[in-house]
Amino acid sequence: GAGVSQSPSNKVTEKGKDVELRCDPISGHTALYWYRQSLGQGLEFLIYFQGNSAPDKSGLPSDRFSAERTGGSVSTLTIQRTQQEDSAVYLCASSLGGQDFLAAFFGQGTRLTVV
Amino acid sequence: QKEVEQNSGPLSVPEGAIASLNCTYSDRGSQSFFWYRQYSGKSPELIMSIYSNGDKEDGRFTAQLNKASQYVSLLIRDSQPSDSATYLCAVNNQAGTALIFGKGTTLSVSS
Numbered sequence: 175g176a177g178v179s180q181s182p183s184n185k186v187t188e189k190g191k192d193v194e195l196r197c198d199p200i201s202g203h204t205a206l207y208w209y210r211q212s213l214g215q216g217l218e219f220l221i222y223f224q225g226n227s228a229p230d231k232s233g234l235p236s237d238r239f240s241a242e243r244t245g246g247s248v249s250t251l252t253i254q255r256t257q258q259e260d261s262a263v264y265l266c267a268s269s270l271g272g273q274d275f276l277a278a279f280f281g282q283g284t285r286l287t288v289v
Numbered sequence: 290q291k292e293v294e295q296n297s298g299p300l301s302v303p304e305g306a307i308a309s310l311n312c313t314y315s316d317r318g319s320q321s322f323f324w325y326r327q328y329s330g331k332s333p334e335l336i337m338s339i340y341s342n343g344d345k346e347d348g349r350f351t352a353q354l355n356k357a358s359q360y361v362s363l364l365i366r367d368s369q370p371s372d373s374a375t376y377l378c379a380v381n382n383q384a385g386t387a388l389i390f391g392k393g394t395t396l397s398v399s400s
Contacts, residue, residue: 217379222387230387265333276338276381276388277335278388280334283332
């Protein structure tokens with residue numbers, strides 16, 4: 175597609191439930207990132223995938239969070255046993271690589287609300 | 290932990306003026322610097338990248354980098370009301386795998 179696509183756009187879930195968020199990066203982009211943005215907070219890095227290399231998971235806030243990227247393309251972020259503090263906008267981004275490999279293009283985000 | 294600091298604003302400028310947005314970072318070893326624009330309720334949009342000391346111009350935007358002072362800025366010439374948004378400064382993390390973002394400066398351009 176023309177841009178990074180995320181689904182769903184909005185998700186309301188009950189505390190304790192598991193959720194899956196999906197990201198389809200720009201075609202040809204080898205790097206994929208997940209960030210989250212809470213109200214009044216900056217963008218927080220979660221995880222980074224680059225090709226077939228081991229992902230950088232250093233930003234995941236707890237073991238309830240996990241992500242995978244299948245076939246070097248689509249990625250899924252899973253949050254188990256959701257808590258109210260997980261409520262945020264989850265943003266996926268991708269980049270082409272090369273000198274500007276950190277120049278990431280963001281999707282529209284998934285707004286997660288845990289009630 | 291690396292930090293990226295920005296004045297939260299709001300920065301208010303009249304239409305046609307130059308808006309100057311500033312950012313400081315804590316890690317002297319940082320190599321990659323970016324400016325993003327984020328409209329309310331929307332996702333961040335990449336405006337510019339800069340890697341070397343000095344100025345980089347793209348249309349009405351100029352990014353300035355001074356590694357010795359650990360300072361990066363964004364100048365917007367001939368500001369328009371459509372430039373009203375939050376501007377995010379971002380710097381590479383220590384592993385070089387992702388960006389650390391500042392909390393952003395809100396710019397308001399009045400007509």
